[in-house]
Structures are given as structure tokens and as C-alpha cells.
Amino acid sequence: MAALALAKHPAPARTPAFATGAPQVRPVPAATDASATLDRVGTTVSYIRGKTIIEEGNPAEHVYKVAAGALRKVRLLPDGRRHITSFLMPGDFFGFAEGACYTHTVEAVADVTLVRYSRRGFDAALEQDPRASRHFLGLVTRALSATQDHLLLLGRKSALERMATFLLAMADRRASKAGAELDLPMNRSDVADYLGLTIETVSRLITRLRSLKIIDTPDAHRILILKRDALQDLSAGQAGAA
Amino acid sequence: MAALALAKHPAPARTPAFATGAPQVRPVPAATDASATLDRVGTTVSYIRGKTIIEEGNPAEHVYKVAAGALRKVRLLPDGRRHITSFLMPGDFFGFAEGACYTHTVEAVADVTLVRYSRRGFDAALEQDPRASRHFLGLVTRALSATQDHLLLLGRKSALERMATFLLAMADRRASKAGAELDLPMNRSDVADYLGLTIETVSRLITRLRSLKIIDTPDAHRILILKRDALQDLSAGQAGAA
């Protein structure tokens, strides 16, 4: 319900590319990676922050690749409890490891630009190009491995360990080159639902890490990692070990 | 360290097929499924309950398919906390979604019979048979989906909901045709480490479900599901809803 449907009158607004509820569609740019077959059938689309891209249960008609921005893969329990399976960053695909229907809702955490493929075109490309399906086997395998790491985190790690692990993982994925500063596009609620915690606990953990001088927080969405090795220790459970 | 290395002197023992620490090696039987290419390069091996088949961190030299029995995929935290990523049942493969080294230790929960392939032979088969890599893409995709379900369970479900979900899933996978009786090959400790709980909590939950007349337990490893729909309700969180 948080997500509005397509805007009827695309009103002029600040950022031209993200002005409307409806995605901006542009011709696809140039081929960059191995799966060149794909790039011929893709369409570039943009969505504003908060937009729902695909919805759990809907027929899986498209496959997407993230070009810019960040998204969350969400699952809901019938009573409204929410879980975030993963965050999607530039280079990630989504919607391709599905059966007939999507298993997750995917929403834009920040303004995003995506490349969209029709499921049919995508599957045909897999069929044609023998290397492509091996390529995606690799992709899914890596996704599986990351998901298994997350299982261990949710099953056996304390709140502090989860937070430390999360910050390190995010730092690896989106470290702005400028030193150890890390930009978190998602809000506390997203982090909480990703780590199996509550907003309050996430907030308290960040405060704790700040008062331990392990991180600093110029603002709520910016994290400066001061002691990476301390985080590393915390993430695996050895509190004050050398 | 719990696992002994290969026994030097295979001593005579009760069950001929599982007598020794070293696996019994037999010529491979007949081809049964789609990936017929594989069946030519496989070797059938058997291990007794408790045996470690592959160890996390070791070079990934073999791929296995479960022919009979049950196994657990285990991960450890440096301080000894244990997590079980999944249980492996007949038909499941393991060791193929790996990089250079295994990411999990795999141990036999019961006596098992496996088909073993060399990694090289396996990869070659994937290379040769264009259908094979699509086949395994499907396998990994299903594994990913199951793992994501488990994430939701660990991230957002209560202990009782986890237990109900687990019993239902096991019932689906290994229902002996004889009614709703379910044979749990793993012990309480395995279940606890799979569900992110403790042995005591698992035991109490089973007691609770028994006193609610939702299940019955002829013995500790046998579960009789009396009210499947009650379990179904519990597994998603709607306590006493119609």
C-alpha cells in the first residue's frame, strides 16, 4: 500500500529521469559483459525510490539487471512480519531464478536504473548461447553461497555480530573509494528486517559501535569505519581477542 | 576432530555394507535420470552414521549424489557454535555448487549410500552435455529457493513456528507411505542447529505439540502427525485461526 500506482499526469519535478511513477524507458546502451546475446533484447528503465518493481506471486515475466541504485528483495509473513532476503546492487540480476511466479517483492531502496529483459527472450538467450547458462549457473551458485552465509548469521550470531558482519559486507560491496566511508542507502527498518532484529536494536548497536570508536556516523546513512579489524573480530564472535 | 580417518584394519562387524571407516566401493548401477552422461563416471560408496564425507575448507575434488540415507551440511563458527544449513536426502546432490574448496562439512546422519563423481569428470559432463548445465541450473535454483525460505524462518519466525514448519517440510520429503508417520533420522541437536534453537527448546516444543494432540511420538525419532492443518496454521503464525 505504500507504493502508489502509475502516476496519471507525469508532473515536472526536480530530477528529470525519476520524475514519474512510470519508468523512463530508453534504448539499451552498449554491451559490456560476457552475456552479449542478452544486451540486444534489454530495455533500460528507471524508477524512483520506494517504487515496487516486481511483486511476490505475480507471473515472472521479466528479468532485470541493476545498472544503478539499490533495491531490496522482500518477503512477508501473513501477519505482516517482514524479512529482507538481500539487497541488490549494480551488476546484480533479479527475477531469473524463479519459477512461474516471483517469490519475492522487489522495491527500490534508492532511485534505480535497471535493464529489463523479457523472460522469454532471456530464456531463449540461455538456450542459444551454451556459455550463458554456465554463466548463470555461476551467478546462482554465488547467490546460494551468500544466502548460506546469511543463514549462519541469522541462525547463530548475536545482534552485535550480525551488525558487524553486515557493515563489513556493505563496505566490501559499496565502499566509496574515499577511504573507509560507507554509504547506506537503506533505512534502519530495512537493516533490521535483513538482520532479523528490530529498528531499536539496530539503532542501539550503531550507537554502541560509535561509542566504542569502531565506527563514526557523520549522518544516519553514512558510516565511517574506524577499526575494521575490530569489526572483523566482532563479526565472528571473538570479542576482545587480539 | 570428531571424525576418524580411514580405518587401517577394516574389522568384521554387524552390518557388512557399513562395517568399516573406509567406504565400500562398488561399480555403478544403471542410469536412471536425465543426466545420463554422469552415470558413466560415478562410483557408488557407502559410509556409516556419523562419518564425515567432506570437510569445509578442503579442496572440492568430488561431487556426490545421495542414493540412500541422510546427511547434514554443517558450518561452524570459530567458537564452536554450529549451524546446519540443510539436510540431504536421496536424490540430492552436494559438493557441486562450490568454488575451489568446500564451504560446508557434510556428515552422515544415518548410514548412507552415495554416488561419487570426480569434480573434473562432472565439470566435463556439464561442458559436453548442453542440457546438463541447464539441469543443474534448475537444481541450484531450487536449492536457492529452499535456502531463502529458511532465511525467513530463521529471521522472523518464533520457535513454535519453526518447529511446525520443519515437521511439515520433513513430512513432505520423507513421509513413509504408511499414513502420516514420519521418521526423523537426525537427533535433537541436529534439529536445534538447523532451526537456530537449543536442544532443550526443541524437546519442549515436541512435548508441547504432543500435549496439544497435534502430533504423537511413538519414540524419539518417530513423529505421527495427527493434525496437519494445525501444523500448517502454526507454521505461518496464525495461532488458532480457522
Next chain:
DNA sequence: CGAGCTCTTGATGTGGCTCAAGAATCGTGG
């Protein structure tokens, strides 16, 4: 038939949740 597991049950403790209330921050309209 006895040693050592595994499982169950009880008593107590606690990490993280819930409830509650401010404080920042963001976004929007004037």
C-alpha cells in the same frame, strides 16, 4: 547389565523485543 549417550523436564537468567516518548531529519508548500 552397566556406561554413556540422548532426551526430557525444571529453575533461573538474559538478550533483544515491546512500549513509549523525544530528537533529528526530510520533504513540501508558502
Next chain:
DNA sequence: CCACGATTCTTGAGCCACATCAAGAGCTCG
């Protein structure tokens, strides 16, 4: 550019689901 309402974030107090600690009861298997 500023004001102000709406979010989002932080912080505190109290509680509860599940963990921990402890002990006894069954099984298994030698």
C-alpha cells in the same frame, strides 16, 4: 529560504521468549 508536518532515528524502562544451568529418565550398545 523558511516553517512545519511527517518520517525516521534515538533513547529509556520493563518484559518475555528462549537460552543456560542442572538433574533425572530412557535408550543403545557393548
